[in-house]
Amino acid sequence: MAEIELRGVSKRFPGITAVKRVDFTIHDGEFFILVGPSGCGKSTLLNMIVGLEDVSEGEIRVDGERVDDLDPKDRNMAMVFQSYAIYPHMTVRENMAFPLSLARMSKQEIERRVSQAAEILQLQEFLDRKPRALSGGQRQRVAMGRAIVREPNVFLLDEPLSNLDAKLRVQMRTEIARLQRQLGTTTVYVTHDQTEAMTLGDRIAVLRAGEMLQIGTPRELYERPGSLFVAGFIGSPAMNFLPARWSEERLELPIGSIALPEQLRARVADAEGPLIAGFRPDHLSVSSDGDSERLQFEVEADVVEWLGADLFVYFDVELEGFDNLALPEDLELEIGNRERQSLVARIDPAAGVQEGNRLKLYLAPDRVQVFEADSGANLLLDV
Amino acid sequence: MSRRTAAEHRLGWLLCAPAVIAMLLVTAWPMLYALWLSMFRYDLRFPAEREFIGFDNYLAVLGSEVWWQALSNTVFITVASVAVELVLGFVFALIMHHAIIGRRLVRTSLLVPYGIITVVAAMSWRFAFDPTTGFINALLGLEGAWLAERGSAFFVIIQTEVWKTTSFMALLLLAGLTLVPDDLLRAARVDGADAVQRFFRVTLPLMRSVIMVALLFRTLDAFRIFDTVFVQTRGSQNTESLSIVGYNALITRLNLGLGSAVSVLIFLCVLALAAIYIKGFGIDLSQRKEP
Amino acid sequence: MAVGDSRLERLFWGAGSALVVAYALIPVVWIVSLSLKRSADLGDNRFLPQVASLEHYAAVFDDPQFSAALWNSIGIAGISTFAAVVLGSFAAYAIVRLQFPGRRLILAAALSIAMFPPVSIIGPLFNMWRTLGLYDTWPGLIIPYMTFTLPLAIWTLSAFFREIPWDLDKAARVDGATPLQAFLRVIVPLAAPGVFTAAILVFMFAWNDFLFAISLTSTNDARTVPAAIAFFTGSSRFEQPTGSIAAASVVVTVPIIIVVLLFQRRIVAGLTSGAVKG
Ligand SMILES: Nc1ncnc2c1ncn2[C@@H]1O[C@H](COP(=O)(O)OP(=O)(O)O)[C@@H](O)[C@H]1O
Numbered sequence: 001m002a003e004i005e006l007r008g009v010s011k012r013f014p015g016i017t018a019v020k021r022v023d024f025t026i027h028d029g030e031f032f033i034l035v036g037p038s039g040c041g042k043s044t045l046l047n048m049i050v051g052l053e054d055v056s057e058g059e060i061r062v063d064g065e066r067v068d069d070l071d072p073k074d075r076n077m078a079m080v081f082q083s084y085a086i087y088p089h090m091t092v093r094e095n096m097a098f099p100l101s102l103a104r105m106s107k108q109e110i111e112r113r114v115s116q117a118a119e120i121l122q123l124q125e126f127l128d129r130k131p132r133a134l135s136g137g138q139r140q141r142v143a144m145g146r147a148i149v150r151e152p153n154v155f156l157l158d159e160p161l162s163n164l165d166a167k168l169r170v171q172m173r174t175e176i177a178r179l180q181r182q183l184g185t186t187t188v189y190v191t192h193d194q195t196e197a198m199t200l201g202d203r204i205a206v207l208r209a210g211e212m213l214q215i216g217t218p219r220e221l222y223e224r225p226g227s228l229f230v231a232g233f234i235g236s237p238a239m240n241f242l243p244a245r246w247s248e249e250r251l252e253l254p255i256g257s258i259a260l261p262e263q264l265r266a267r268v269a270d271a272e273g274p275l276i277a278g279f280r281p282d283h284l285s286v287s288s289d290g291d292s293e294r295l296q297f298e299v300e301a302d303v304v305e306w307l308g309a310d311l312f313v314y315f316d317v318e319l320e321g322f323d324n325l326a327l328p329e330d331l332e333l334e335i336g337n338r339e340r341q342s343l344v345a346r347i348d349p350a351a352g353v354q355e356g357n358r359l360k361l362y363l364a365p366d367r368v369q370v371f372e373a374d375s376g377a378n379l380l381l382d383v
Numbered sequence: 384m385s386r387r388t389a390a391e392h393r394l395g396w397l398l399c400a401p402a403v404i405a406m407l408l409v410t411a412w413p414m415l416y417a418l419w420l421s422m423f424r425y426d427l428r429f430p431a432e433r434e435f436i437g438f439d440n441y442l443a444v445l446g447s448e449v450w451w452q453a454l455s456n457t458v459f460i461t462v463a464s465v466a467v468e469l470v471l472g473f474v475f476a477l478i479m480h481h482a483i484i485g486r487r488l489v490r491t492s493l494l495v496p497y498g499i500i501t502v503v504a505a506m507s508w509r510f511a512f513d514p515t516t517g518f519i520n521a522l523l524g525l526e527g528a529w530l531a532e533r534g535s536a537f538f539v540i541i542q543t544e545v546w547k548t549t550s551f552m553a554l555l556l557l558a559g560l561t562l563v564p565d566d567l568l569r570a571a572r573v574d575g576a577d578a579v580q581r582f583f584r585v586t587l588p589l590m591r592s593v594i595m596v597a598l599l600f601r602t603l604d605a606f607r608i609f610d611t612v613f614v615q616t617r618g619s620q621n622t623e624s625l626s627i628v629g630y631n632a633l634i635t636r637l638n639l640g641l642g643s644a645v646s647v648l649i650f651l652c653v654l655a656l657a658a659i660y661i662k663g664f665g666i667d668l669s670q671r672k673e674p
Numbered sequence: 675m676a677v678g679d680s681r682l683e684r685l686f687w688g689a690g691s692a693l694v695v696a697y698a699l700i701p702v703v704w705i706v707s708l709s710l711k712r713s714a715d716l717g718d719n720r721f722l723p724q725v726a727s728l729e730h731y732a733a734v735f736d737d738p739q740f741s742a743a744l745w746n747s748i749g750i751a752g753i754s755t756f757a758a759v760v761l762g763s764f765a766a767y768a769i770v771r772l773q774f775p776g777r778r779l780i781l782a783a784a785l786s787i788a789m790f791p792p793v794s795i796i797g798p799l800f801n802m803w804r805t806l807g808l809y810d811t812w813p814g815l816i817i818p819y820m821t822f823t824l825p826l827a828i829w830t831l832s833a834f835f836r837e838i839p840w841d842l843d844k845a846a847r848v849d850g851a852t853p854l855q856a857f858l859r860v861i862v863p864l865a866a867p868g869v870f871t872a873a874i875l876v877f878m879f880a881w882n883d884f885l886f887a888i889s890l891t892s893t894n895d896a897r898t899v900p901a902a903i904a905f906f907t908g909s910s911r912f913e914q915p916t917g918s919i920a921a922a923s924v925v926v927t928v929p930i931i932i933v934v935l936l937f938q939r940r941i942v943a944g945l946t947s948g949a950v951k952g
């Protein structure tokens with residue numbers, strides 16, 4: 001079992017700093033997720049943990065022992081690659097036995113562990129096949145099998161599901177979660193898919209351009225995002241954003257104005273530059289639920305998506321008189337232009353809304369997050 | 384630089400060193416030596432007369448009929464054979480691309496000319512065109528000795544070159560053809576392009592870089608032509624190529640001084656040709672090969 | 675496969691295929707046929723022999739000049755191939771796998787040597803080899819062959835090595851292998867086909883060379899088959915050597931044809947690997 005500690009870890013490649021002074025600790029037995037847009041340095045960070053890349057600066061400790069000068073073979077970590085990296089010239093059995101035979105394990109022990117892993121992953125009937133005769137999902141399981149046979153201290157998975165189709169991805173996701181719980185091995189899982197991050201992780205670290213933005217449980221990241229980027233990146237559909245301004249002790253939005261709790265007012269009033277307000281689609285509702293504090297506004301349903309248990313209503317809000325909304329480009333949220341901003345509400349399907357209908361929506365003021373547009377900082381978060 | 388980076392640089396150089404040293408010792412060094420020798424009067428049959436004469440050898444070569452004749456012969460053979468090879472190579476490539484049943488057979492057959500020794504190919508064609516042993520005159524109802532006349536000798540030489548090397552061209556072009564996505568051709572077809580338009584307006588532009596690389600290699604190769612001419616005419620009937628002139632001066636007449644001047648001039652010609660292709664047609668060979 | 679061929683078109687392409695096969699094979703059939711004709715029939719102007727006879731083969735194998743040349747060709751081409759592929763593999767591995775300044779330069783150097791006219795250096799080599807005692811010896815040919823095939827070896831091997839999923843190397847390291855173990859147990863088995871292909875192409879080059887062979891040798895000590903064929907005198911002075919030349923040609927062509935038949939896929943991949951990618 002293992003606790004992994006990163007202190008001030010940086011990685012510089014010629015012309016780019018891929019990871020910038022990152023600090024965090026992964027607890028023993030934890031399922032830890034590294035998430036962020038592609039190119040943000042997730043793989044690089046993972047490669048440094050496993051020893052495939054040198055650290056340029058800082059140190060990595062496992063259970064208090066420095067490992068950053070150790071060869072990968074001396075770190076007793078197992079890794080699953082995005083490409084699976086299954087040895088094409090070996091059968092499934094030989095693939096799984098490979099790390100064990102390198103560790104000079106006895107024949108019986110290898111046989112025992114391989115068949116045990118094969119059973120867990122339902123690979124028994126494929127043991128003597130070559131990888132090229134396997135489907136994508138089966139290859140993925142072989143890669144997992146090769147990792148678990150070693151009974152390593154740490155599992156590292158680099159986007160292990162991104163080459164699978166949507167249905168298989170969901171299935172393997174639950175399988176990985178179950179396996180990790182069963183084995184209790186410290187696991188670091190890299191993904192650019194926030195859904196995977198939210199569903200799998202005990203804790204999630206959000207990386208952006210080599211910098212660690214926030215670490216927390218899925219719930220913390222969802223409810224208390226520390227920055228505009230995290231707020232926009234976590235959650236699907238993404239958080240709704242509107243330009244906002246502080247005026248007459250109230251926060252004015254294109255859909256109306258709200259009061260803020262006493263202790264937060266000063267912070268918003270002192271903020272520099274334009275403000276951005278954000279609220280999640282599920283925090284909009286079609287009734288006030290008897291709460292008179294709620295902001296009430298009327299919209300026209302532009303597109304309606306009915307997904308059985310959920311109903312998504314897309315609508316536009318006029319931005320008249322407000323600044324342009326400048327969201328970070330790497331969020332890749334295309335939701336509006338100069339005049340209008342497109343928002344979405346997740347409401348009760350029983351409301352029976354149709355495209356073109358006008359409807360009243362309610363928003364609880366305490367659900368609104370306020371960000372400084374320039375720095376991206378969440379002003380309502382107690383620091 | 385970290386410890387591992389420095390070690391990686393060292394290992395990289397170490398692994399490349401033997402190959403690089405061998406290449407330098409056997410090409411760059413002799414080339415410089417040739418440059419040096421070309422400044423001397425130096426005939427191995429009269430070694431005592433060795434003497435530094437500056438650029439006189441070059442003046443002698445450039446002032447001689449033989450050099451200019453050989454240069455124009457070489458250019459003619461190169462242009463004619465490469466042009467024919469390109470067209471024929473395209474035809475062969477298209478045939479292989481379209482042939483469903485015989486594709487493998489065609490490809491295998493084409494590898495035979497590629498693999499066969501040039502001297503053997505030249506011999507086979509020489510015998511085939513020979514008036515006493517050959518079957519071609521009988522086939523065409525002709526009488527003449529092909530290799531005894533300049534024009535027909537060129538024909539035989541060029542046709543041998545074409546036979547030997549079209550397969551290389553065709554295989555490269557076929558590989559290029561398979562890079563053109565079928566969907567693109569379907570789209571062009573839907574857009575109303577007929578087969579000819581599809582070839583010239585979609586296929587050909589997409590294959591530009593493959594064609595240029597194939598042309599570059601084949602042109603430089605054809606320019607060095609030696610074996611075929613040596614076997615078929617030995618340069619008689621005024622069919623000498625540059626390589627034959629160089630060989631005769633250096634090895635037959637053992638005139639190292641004059642011969643080296645020829646060598647250097649041939650090298651400069653090849654350099655110029657390569658420069659024209661790489662600069663003029665914008666072939667970026669280093670780019671395409673980089674990982 | 676090409677888009678939407680009609681039946682007529684398919685017939686057209688089929689007929690084309692037949693013509694291509696005929697064009698490619700006629701000179702080969704012709705030289706075989708010539709080699710099988712009796713001496714008396716050599717001037718009959720027929721494409722096929724009236725009676726097949728092995729007399730020229732018997733003559734060729736009786737000729738010590740030819741046996742020596744065959745042995746020289748096999749030995750010299752074999753050793754050159756081995757040397758070029760070993761050195762080429764080192765360089766290609768470094769170029770593909772390691773970060774070090776000068777990689778591009780090495781590729782460019784290899785490329786310029788591929789375009790280098792051999793006739794430009796036969797004079798200096800001739801002179802140097804005589805001084806060094808390499809003239810008319812095996813090493814005298816092996817050295818230039820190895821050098822001139824190094825570019826081919828490096829380019830082909832780099833193209834093949836680039837195709838190897840190098841994640842596997844990392845995976846092996848994580849699985850507990852030392853760099854050497856990762857190389858021997860994972861990379862070598864995957865690289866072997868590429869190395870083999872490079873070896874075939876290099877061997878073909880060395881087997882084919884004529885200019886170095888006639889410039890740097892003078893006797894049976896190192897003269898290779900192409901040179902021997904060009905200077906054949908026949909079994910007796912008064913006989914036209916046509917039949918012997920044809921028989922000798924067939925003998926040296928057969929191994930090439932076998933290799934081509936067995937490994938055509940690899941050869942095509944090797945020939946096109948450098949030029950087509952990217
Ligand atoms: N070996 C390398 N050399 C140079 N730059 C690299 C190397 N590996 C990764 N990078 C760069 O580092 C950044 C982070 O890459 P990576 O960790 O692979 O991102 P992610 O896995 O998050 O998509 C990218 O900009 C990438 O181009």
Ligand SMILES: [Mg+2]
Nearest residue numbers: 039042043044
């Ligand atoms: Mg990655």
